[in-house]
Amino acid sequence: MSLPPEVQYLHSQILNHLKLFFAPKVTHLFDSHLVRFLPYNDAITIKEKIIAIPYDIPISSVPVEPYKVDFSGTKLTLWNRIDRPHNLGWTAIPNELTPLWYRHKEGTLIPGWNLFGNLYKLLTFGEEAESIQRDSHGRFVAAYSQRKECGLLEVPAFNEATAVLAAGCLGLQEKGEPFLNLKDAVKAPVISLSHDCDVLYGNDFWTQAVRAFRVIEPLRRLRFPKLSNIRWIAKNAVIPRRFYFDNVTGMIDLERSFGFTSTFYLLNGTAGRFGARNGLKPIPELCKVIPLHWGKGIHYNYDTFLNSDLFASQYAELQSVINIRIISGRAHYLRFDPDKSFSFLSQFGIRVDESSGFSDFIGYRNGIAGCFQVFDRSASKTIEMWEVPMTIMDSTIVRQYGRDALKVYSAMMHHLSRIGGAMTVLFHPGAFYNPEFPEMIGIYHNILMESRRLRARSLTAAEMINQIKDSVSA
Amino acid sequence: MTEQDILVRLVEDSEMQACNLFHNKLYKKSRSFEQWQWEFKSNLYNSSSVPFAVAVNQGQIVGTQALIPIRMIDRTGVYWTAKSEETLVDPQFRGNKLFERMYTVLFNYAKEHNYVNIWGFTPAAKAFTRLDFSISARTEQLFIPFSQKAISMLLAKGTSGTQSTIKRSLRNIVAHAGGRIAQSVAAFKISMQRRVKLTGLKLENICDPTDETAEVCQRFIDRWGGRTIYRDSNYFKWRFFTNPYVRSNIAGIFFEKELLGWVAFSLGDDGMGYLIDLMVNGDESRISTESLVRELLLEAVIRTRNMGAYGIRSWHVNEHPFDRIVTRVAKKVGFFHIKRGHAFVLYDCDGGSSRSAADNFNEWYITRAFTQGLHG
Incomplete structure (x- = not known):
């Protein structure tokens, strides 16, 4: 009997994830007869030594009773716990209150929480499909998320669930019961760096106007004007590239010294406050500066959102100055619609998108630190498009956590080093090293140092997808 | 405990991790073993042994002194020298002439492997001059x-x-x-x-x-x-x-x-x-x-x-x-x-030749x- 497309989809995504972040033996075990997706009633009555994942447990719109479980030197956060099966012979592992597994005396394992429901909802943007709230740019922001209310935005739920399954497979095969530790089965975490090149010359009208406004804005509150902005107006009037274009070369040199690479998303097309501040002018020179092995993609202009003519025009203009075919991109202002944008973008040849992130908070919008194929819920089919959600944005983590920003980054990376995953970090050139924003100075360098300390592997979004595809063809 | 209770010799493979931990403990650093290996083991000389001397007391590393083989060039050709590195003695074991004893092992090693000289940079030059190192100069900074x-x-x-x-x-x-x-x-x-x-x-x-x-x-x-x-x-x-x-x-x-x-x-x-x-x-x-x-x-x-x-x-x-x-x-x-x-300290291994x-x-x-x- 063939499985519903939703189940086949999730099975594929878990398999892809295992290929990137776990030892090959784990992938083989998961893809064998050891793991089966079943209706709940079949799962609890099968009485075979397998992992049975129920796929028909209803899911509530609000995460229910999150709980924490110690696992492989870190703590997992799970929600939507399922009750211990009513029939005899089931015990909870590690305990009834915080179950990772329910184990039948015949050896069957079922997850202690609604694994399928949670992951499917996260990967298919179920949370925002249930909400009508959108901000002035038409975005579903973190503030509207039910997970935000429960403090779950920084939980890579997909990675945690996959890690539990991986340890379950290994334990079941070796000892007949699940391991609670991954030992050497998990690979080093991945750091995936990217840069949205919104502003490359600091002397454009809008950047200078915002600074001028900042000078006088305190007067409205009877405060002293912020005269320091005059310095930045003057500095960029004389040297437009300083702290913007020049920072691109600085970031590349810095990444190179760590053995890392990154992707640059280039913004062209319509000018304006929300549009391309510098137009196409700096892009040919920028492309010469970006080394061959670094990635280049399109930063979809604000007004191209679901507008075929404008998108086609921006794409064609950018393609005319880039010597590689553009297949990856991210939306300016992270403006996208999960129901329509992916099929829209795929018409133009975009295969890898990095738009799924929050601008107001850091966190895993799809509960995944990694990548996944997009699923069209209305047509019940997988789209030819990969999403690599953006987790951390430069100013967001600093605004949210201030001086603790690096501690938070470090904790999140450490967590991924225990369970496997990819941390995606977006840094704008203007936020990398710019005395106008002193709170940002040194943050990127420290992020790279911490990643090196945890022996992170550097992969761009496109490289991650290629690794998965290569492992399939191998 | 006498000086002779402490064994001084070249490091063995099984002690390398401990040497790195010893360094990290004394300097409160978090150098990885991979970094240790790059510095001392993956050198360019391709010798089967690593010029890394250790002082061992009851199975514990209490002192280290290393050489990093470096090839140099002058008008007569290319030759081998070594950089002095990883000078460390556990404070509890000072006064046991461990530094001198470790260097005796390394001087022999240098001779065997035809190193022309041993050189290094140190804030504690005095200890080196006692071993016939000469202080040739001091580094100075150019700074913006x-x-x-x-x-x-x-x-x-x-x-x-x-x-x-x-x-x-x-x-x-x-x-x-x-x-x-x-x-x-x-x-x-x-x-x-x-x-x-x-x-x-x-x-x-x-x-x-x-x-x-x-x-x-x-x-x-x-x-x-x-x-x-x-x-x-x-x-x-x-x-x-x-x-x-x-x-x-x-x-x-x-x-x-x-x-x-x-x-x-x-x-x-x-x-x-x-x-x-x-x-x-x-x-x-x-x-x-x-x-x-x-x-x-x-x-x-x-x-x-x-x-x-x-x-x-x-x-x-x-x-x-x-x-x-x-x-x-x-x-x-x-x-x-x-x-x-x-x-900058320098030790001649070949008896003061012009090189x-x-x-x-x-x-x-x-x-x-x-x-x-x-x-x-």
Whole structure:
């Protein structure tokens, strides 16, 4: 009997994830007869030594009773716990209150929480499909998320669930019961760096106007004007590239010294406050500066959102100055619609998108630190498009956590080093090293140092997808 | 416990992790074992044993002293030397002559392997002079502050615990005021520099080891004389491209595809920029050495500044003719010369032949590439 497309989809995504972040033996075990997706009633009555994942447990719109479980030197956060099966012979592992597994005396394992429901909802943007709230740019922001209310935005739920399954497979095969530790089965975490090149010359009208406004804005509150902005107006009037274009070369040199690479998303097309501040002018020179092995993609202009003519025009203009075919991109202002944008973008040849992130908070919008194929819920089919959600944005983590920003980054990376995953970090050139924003100075360098300390592997979004595809063809 | 209870010998494979942990414990550092291996085990000499002496008491490492084999070149050819590194004795075991005993093991090793000399940089030169090392010179700094943080860092490194608070505060105020002036002067000088425009001359990153670096090195010695590290492709691969701390960026200067020289620079983990290496050998009839040096210095200065460095530091060590040119040009570009640094110590393994004698120290061309690579 063939499985519903939703189940086949999730099975594929878990398999892809295992290929990137776990030892090959784990992938083989998961893809064998050891793991089966079943209706709940079949799962609890099968009485075979397998992992049975129920796929028909209803899911509530609000995460229910999150709980924490110690696992492989870190703590997992799970929600939507399922009750211990009513029939005899089931015990909870590690305990009834915080179950990772329910184990039948015949050896069957079922997850202690609604694994399928949670992951499917996260990967298919179920949370925002249930909400009508959108901000002035038409975005579903973190503030509207039910997970935000429960403090779950920084939980890579997909990675945690996959890690539990991986340890379950290994334990079941070796000892007949699940391991609670991954030992050497998990690979080093991945750091995936990217840069949205919104502003490359600091002397454009809008950047200078915002600074001028900042000078006088305190007067409205009877405060002293912020005269320091005059310095930045003057500095960029004389040297437009300083702290913007020049920072691109600085970031590349810095990444190179760590053995890392990154992707640059280039913004062209319509000018304006929300549009391309510098137009196409700096892009040919920028492309010469970006080394061959670094990635280049399109930063979809604000007004191209679901507008075929404008998108086609921006794409064609950018393609005319880039010597590689553009297949990856991210939306300016992270403006996208999960129901329509992916099929829209795929018409133009975009295969890898990095738009799924929050601008107001850091966190895993799809509960995944990694990548996944997009699923069209209305047509019940997988789209030819990969999403690599953006987790951390430069100013967001600093605004949210201030001086603790690096501690938070470090904790999140450490967590991924225990369970496997990819941390995606977006840094704008203007936020990398710019005395106008002193709170940002040194943050990127420290992020790279911490990643090196945890022996992170550097992969761009496109490289991650290629690794998965290569492992399939191998 | 007597001196003889403590065993001194070369490290065994099973003790290597413990040696790294010993270092980390004493210095409160978190050096990884991979970094230890790169520094001491994956050296270029290809010897079956590692020149890393240990003092072992009841199975515990209580002292370490290492040599890093480095190949050098002079007009008579290429030869092996060793850099002294990892001098560490557990404070509880001081007074047991462990340093001397470990060096006895290493002196024998050096003799067996035909190392011409052993050299190193140390803030504690006295211990080395007792072992017949000579103090040849001290490293000095060339320095540009890009921000006030650079001054604070420089002050923090030179602060003595015995200074009174008032004296320290006064010193800080003066240094910061001086730093501001230095910053402005340097920024002005940098902005006044005009880049060389010569058809066929261009700067390009060197991202992979190439045999051309050895040729430049050979021509450099033919022209300037003296001795320096032999920077062939193997050395570049080990020292720069597989450095597990910080990999330097290397900008090569080419004339019609011919490599004339390079500058290696990096951003250290401390946020300071470092000029790690600079070597040039051009054809004076086309373009002067000074112009090439200036191009490379400017490239390093601007790119480390763009990387967000607080400042950039380089070395001036002796009166080697090329070192003198670099220092002269560096000052024109905006560097300040600070006479502060570590002692350079040298031990002759071959009985004072002309190749290694300490009295011709000005023949050594030394850059930060002679360090063990923590900053790139």
